[in-house]
Amino acid sequence: MTTTKALVCDGCGQEASAEHIARRLQRLEWTTRYRPVHINTLLLGAFSPQEERDFLYAPSGEFRGEAALLLDALGISTAGKTAEAVQAEFQRAGFFLTHVLECPLDTNAGQEAEAAALLTKRLETVATRIRRSLKPKRVVLISQALGPSLEKILTLELGCPMVLDNGKLFEFDSPEPENAVARLRKALAMEIAFTKGFARTSWNGTSGRSLAGHGEQSK
Secondary structure (H helix, E strand, O other): HHHHHHEEOOOOOOOHHHHHHHHHHHHHHHHHHHHOOOOOOEEEEEEOOOOOHHHHOOOOOOOOOOHHHHHHOOOOOOOOHHHHHHHHHHHOOOEEEEEEEOOOOOOOHHHHHHHHHHHHHHHHHHHHHHHHHHHOOOEEEEEHHHHHHHHHHHHOOOOOEEEOOOOOOOOOOOHHHHHHHHHHHHHHHHHHHHHHHHHHHHHHHHOOOHHHHEEEEEE
């Protein structure tokens, strides 16, 4: 008697049906189209959204849920624009969105403990991808679901600083995400201003200062 080994998705580590793989490849294609050559800010969530309308890179351009919140936080308006125009603006600004699990969480893995285990299992793989392939200037954590893994994440070698909300996550999946939107907008404005100032002082031969005052965790 032979047994069939379950196929595991390389984007999330979950057992994958043919439908799951097809959805994974479709979202990967949409995302890759708008990956910046040089990533300034990598926005890292826990799970890719269940609904296509919440997925930033979907061509439908509905921009609901996570997608709408991110665009609001980053000051990118969707009014009178096509999906392609909005996504291209996001790309030109050097932003890139990805998730620890690049696929939606399967309903069978919906229990909190199972979801946390999946996230923990993927962290080293994601850290390697960030350090060797994506190479952003900074990483921003945008999911409440990453909270139980935050201590572990802070020990990872990402190759760049991590922007935090006074030592915490920017919880875009919390009951009141508007607060996270406002705080991320402020944090990024301060961090970018500091980065520009640091570049100027470095050019003049003077040293910069720590980013700790801006809520950024240096690795």
